[in-house]
Amino acid sequence: MYETNYHRPKTVADAAALLAKSDEAKLLAGGQTLIPTMKQRLAAPSDVIDLRHIDDLKGITETGGGGVRIGAAVTHAEVAGSETVRRLIPALASLAGEIGDPHVRHMGTIGGSIANNDPAADYPGALVGLNATVTTNKRELSADDFFTGLFETALEPDEIVTAVTFPAPEKAAYAKYPNPASRYSMTGVFAAKLADGSVRVAVTGAGEDGVFRVAEMEQALSSNWSPDAVAGVKVSSGDMLSDIHGSADYRANLVTVMAKRAVAAAG
Amino acid sequence: MGVDGIGARVKRKEDRRFITGKGKYTDDMTVPGMGYAAFVRSPHAHAKVKSIDASAALDMPGVEAVLTGDQLVGDGVGNLICGWMIHSKDGTPMKMGAWRALEPEIVRFVGQAVAVVVADTLAQARDAAEAVVVDYEELPAVVDAVAAMEPGAPQLHPEAENNLIYDWEIGDEAAVNAAFDSARHVTSMEISNNRLVPNAMEPRAALADYDEAEEHYTLWTTSQNPHVARLVLSAFYNIAPEHKLRVIAPDVGGGFGSKIYIYPEEMVCLWASKRTGRPVKWVADRTEAFLTDAHGRDHKSHAEIALDENNKITALRVKTVANLGAYMSLFSSSVPTYLYATLLSGQYDIPAIHCNVKTVYTNTTPVDAYRGAGRPEATFLVERIMETTAREIGMDPAEFRRKNFITEFPHQTPVIMCYDSGDYNASLDAAMKAADYANFGARKAEAASRGKLRGIGMSCYIEACGIAPSQAVGSLGAGVGLWESAEVRVNPVGTIEVLTGSHSHGQGHETTFAQLVADRFGVGTDTVQIVHGDTDKVQFGMGTYGSRSGAVGMSAIVKALDKVEAKAKKLAAHLMEASEGDIVVEGGEFKVAGTDKSTPFFQLALAAYTAHNMPEGMEPGLKEGAFYDPTNFTFPAGTYICEVEIDPDTGKTEVVNFVAADDFGKIINPMIVEGQVHGGLTQGIGQALLENAAYDESGQLVTASYMDYCMPRADDVPSFNLMTTETLCPGNPLGMKGCGEAGAIGSPPAVINAITDAIGNNDLEMPATPERVWRALAAARPAQAAE
């Protein structure tokens, strides 16, 4: 690790000010991605701004519309264990409970996960699958607009994610096929029927541009919510990631398999 | 037997310090004034080193020195060697390319060190290492052993034409060819054994301290064999004569073979300590471990087996290409030859065997012994072809094996080994019963009703442990003898120290070795201390690998205990005025049989040291040493049965049952043996399903972290069903065979046999990743549909 300056702001505004001061500053949330990257000397931030002591970024609350607002610095373990989340969006709680291992879940945060937008991360599936809203210190963005590509988001350099708001769906489930080595998602499908009756199928882990929706599956499920409805829908392997763990063909197959399982699990 | 004696499940004495974080590893050692080393490593698999510019690095804060290969060679530090001479079939010696601890001219694998920085702190050393500018001229690279032998392939070493190190053979080729000519059935197949990274929990480390006034070095290091390290460092690498070099291997967190060898980094720390005048510490990070710890396996073979009209095997013919990486590591030459081809007879009576092995240089990390070393490769080949043959001839795989079992001992195989004992039917029967082999069909049908494909596979393995009779290995090319030594020191207060040349890095010697003493004298293991891992304390030793610490190391202790007991009895007889023949040792006391006379152990020890009343001519003290040289290898064997369920949609394999019936001979501590088997099976299942060291064509190791190198985890393996059958080894005093590697040796073919049974396609390589299984299944389906 290179030398760096550590900051511990108490408010989002202070954090934003620190961030704006230097081109080379980085926000630190759970550190589960940033710290290993720094240890491997692949990142060399001049300043590290720790978000974990900002009260505004903490907490899980039920919103007026029956949805859930999760602060950016909330850990995966807190989401997995939250009574509110389990009651309103059980699929989200179980997704969080399947991320990494206990150490990772007690450190890693939802804000860090989505800001990083690793194509193999699980949360992007839930955000897009549930049509969540990302709140930053500057604006609100729909999940569809937030994720823009591999490790790319719509965040501006000095923008900080403060919360994510999920509407409660009528039903939803996440089916994850983990990468055998890293246990990140090799293909994860989040299928949801939202309260307004619309259907979303979001795929993470498989796409070469990160999380994506499968319109054909959404249509099929809108008229017939059953595993059989998606069984015949194949995605193009041309748009899939390919690596030593799974070729594009194999991932394309997994998208269909996991979609069936997600729909079945959602009931 | 006392409560702590042979056969007791004594809890591991060493675990208290390990579990409470109080172990003392090399990285826990500090010496005043210590500097830290960081290596400058090649990012290229094959390149000329045109120049090294250290000027910027030397100007950085805290930097003590930047040292390069030219200085190392100039100081007379020797090249790394391979200590086992193998001759090709044409009689020419193996072609050893020059391996320097820091390479001044041509780097041959990614991660090879070209320079070292020593600085006040680790961070400063790493910063400066990054600032060393190395100008490389890239050369074409080759990573596949078969491709490396082809005309036009990049050449690694001028000594080795076509990258061929040796072209070796064993067995009677004419007899084998004749058997194939008259065979009723021949099965032939291609079999490859995937390359693995050892992944010991503790990465390698070294702390070298040169004392200028005494011209003496101390090296703390992660070694499985500190005396061998000292010997090689002094005799071949010219670091220091043996009496001026102390090697200490303190607590060591796992080795699996990878810590047998002396690597460039340890040598460089010693040399750099003298050069800089300060102690130098280096601890590998995980990436360095992936890139520089000797890898394991990496074979490609063509195998053929011949049967007569009664389905008895008449011959086995094998051609193997083994990838040894960029350089010949310390024992690399012996692994694909005498540790491999000599086991090709398996548990079977095979009249004729011929094996040809070509070993090849490639632009990859050097390959050497890794848990099992040669025997897993042999077992995988034999047990895959046995299973395949049984399927081809339509015979139950268990019956086909049984029909060809060796049943009489000693049995001389056509490939050197003489099996001394065993009962292969006993372990097969035990495993089949425990696996409920007979009712597999019902379980398969039930799995099918859940949409799962269930398969069963077995492996009847044999391996050779207790390496090895010194004269025999010497005649086969070994540069060292492979005996072991021990010293038993009874203190005046009656506590006992056992100094052993074996080294424990996870095996639990502090417990099992103490059990020998407890058993002998009826004392508690808590009064026994095992001393190992320090060349200044222990007389000598060949270290721990090849499951030799029981069969060889403990045998040396037994010999020393015999001598102590004999002297103690003589003294006891003198003190109690009885005849020596009447003295018995029981419950920590020396007793005169048939009387109520007794002397407690501690009193006798005190008497030996006060020496106030000794028999005529007896020397004071109670301390004896012994060297034990085995008379043969030992031959653990057994049957493993694996049952899997496969998800046809994803190709994912779940191991749903695993039965292991092992014959390890005499068992000292069943709990520790079970732990060894658990670990071995997990590594073997890891090889079969998960682990693979993959290089891309340019020679980059693409699985250089746990994000990509798939280590088995607890939930990848089932709860194992273990049992033992016992035939005693006639060759050593305790009848032990060894248990350290069997799990890793025997399990991969059982897993692959089970998967191929489930999917109906025999064409499947390790690791059987979900995608590979999914593809094999897809390939088999049209064929099945046509049936």
Ligand SMILES: Cc1cc2nc3c(=O)[nH]c(=O)nc-3n(C[C@H](O)[C@H](O)[C@H](O)COP(=O)(O)OP(=O)(O)OC[C@H]3O[C@@H](n4cnc5c(N)ncnc54)[C@H](O)[C@@H]3O)c2cc1C
């Ligand atoms: C062993 C291991 C296994 C894992 N397995 C999984 C898995 O199975 N599935 C999965 O989805 N993930 C997995 N992860 C990732 C982990 O869950 C975290 O989500 C991820 O590391 C990022 O979250 P963090 O809080 O640790 O962020 P950090 O590492 O602290 O930060 C990551 C990036 O986000 C930026 N950032 C952080 N917070 C904010 C914010 N509020 N606003 C703007 N930018 C911000 C940082 O500057 C940094 O660039 C794993 C990680 C590890 C180490």
